[in-house]
Amino acid sequence: MPKITITTPFNYQTGADTKHYPKGEQDVPQAVADHAIAKGFSPKPKGEKKTETPAAPATKA
Numbered sequence: 001m002p003k004i005t006i007t008t009p010f011n012y013q014t015g016a017d018t019k020h021y022p023k024g025e026q027d028v029p030q031a032v033a034d035h036a037i038a039k040g041f042s043p044k045p046k047g048e049k050k051t052e053t054p055a056a057p058a059t060k061a
Contacts, residue, residue: 001027004042 005025011018012032021028021036028036036042 001029002033003027004033004036006036006042008041010036010039010041 003025006021006023009020009022011020012035013019014031021032021041033042037044
């Protein structure tokens with residue numbers, strides 16, 4: 001289970017179960033970590049870089 005820092009508390013639902021994740025550093029299942037990072041509840045890990053596609057070069061008409 002990854003250890004993440006939660007900056008904004010949130011709830012995560014799995015089936016009929018809903019769990020509250022408070023602000024702070026804690027071990028969470030991978031699915032919860034992915035959700036927290038994707039939704040902005042936790043900052044992206046420092047080693048993870050943004051994947052940006054370079055802009056296409058301008059063509060002369």
